[in-house]
Amino acid sequence: xxxxxxxxxxxxxxxxxxxxxxxxxxxxxxxxxxxxxxxxxxxxxxxxxxxxxxxxxxxxxxxxxxxxxxxxxxxxxxxxxxxxxxxxxxxxxxxxxxxxxxxxxxxxxx
Amino acid sequence: xxxxxxxxxxxxxxxxxxxxxxxxxxxxxxxxxxxxxxxxxxxxxxxxxxxxxxxxxxxxxxxxxxxxxxxxxxxxxxxxxxxxxxxxxxxxxxxxxxxxxxxxxxxxxxxxx
Numbered sequence: 413x414x415x416x417x418x419x420x421x422x423x424x425x426x427x428x429x430x431x432x433x434x435x436x437x438x439x440x441x442x443x444x445x446x447x448x449x450x451x452x453x454x455x456x457x458x459x460x461x462x463x464x465x466x467x468x469x470x471x472x473x474x475x476x477x478x479x480x481x482x483x484x485x486x487x488x489x490x491x492x493x494x495x496x497x498x499x500x501x502x503x504x505x506x507x508x509x510x511x512x513x514x515x516x517x518x519x520x521x522x
Numbered sequence: 523x524x525x526x527x528x529x530x531x532x533x534x535x536x537x538x539x540x541x542x543x544x545x546x547x548x549x550x551x552x553x554x555x556x557x558x559x560x561x562x563x564x565x566x567x568x569x570x571x572x573x574x575x576x577x578x579x580x581x582x583x584x585x586x587x588x589x590x591x592x593x594x595x596x597x598x599x600x601x602x603x604x605x606x607x608x609x610x611x612x613x614x615x616x617x618x619x620x621x622x623x624x625x626x627x628x629x630x631x632x633x634x635x
Contacts (some may be wrong), residue, residue, distance in 0.1 A: 418564075421562070445623065445624075447624075454612060454626040454627060454628050454629050455624070455626050456626070457624065457625070500564065502565075502624070510567070512557075512565040512566070513564055
């Protein structure tokens with residue numbers, strides 16, 4: 413079945429450092445979504461990538477979708493304490509088949 | 523708008539007890555989902571309903587049943603709770619079954635003793 417692997421599982425950074433989380437799928441994806449979950453909260457949609465090689469930016473966040481549509485990354489430039497949380501990728505393969513990665517828990521040290 | 527509302531927020535059960543988690547959305551979404559979240563396991567799909575009147579199993583359906591009561595409501599039932607079902611449960615909805623964004627509820631934290 414479809415598997416989405418996400419690394420690292422945990423990341424501690426000093427405030428101002430950059431952060432990257434990676435997702436890799438065992439199968440080709442039709443699209444990939446990214447969600448953020450604040451501590452004690454629920455996942456909130458950040459962005460969706462659909463096209464091969466697509467790059468999207470949201471302020472300090474840069475999202476990439478690989479050329480083969482099997483991997484993706486989220487990069488945060490100059491982290492802030494407001495970036496704390498768990499970042500999930502969610503890959504969509506066949507109809508309705510959405511698989512979440514295990515998430516990357518980001519801690520930002522002031 | 524409330525979005526996706528789940529009740530209860532917290533529940534403690536004894537092994538063997540039953541309970542129903544309720545979920546309602548007010549966004550006129552067609553598809554609804556139940557996920558469980560466990561440390562180191564991410565979000566795993568229990569059941570989903572692509573549209574009113576249909577339900578399908580996800581990755582981890584054993585021990586659960588669901589009911590799509592109407593377009594707004596999708597409930598999750600544990601008939602005989604087990605400690606392995608201790609988890610945080612999230613209900614979510616999306617406009618359709620395709621490449622749609624998931625809107626999550628606030629979650630229900632269930633502990634089975």
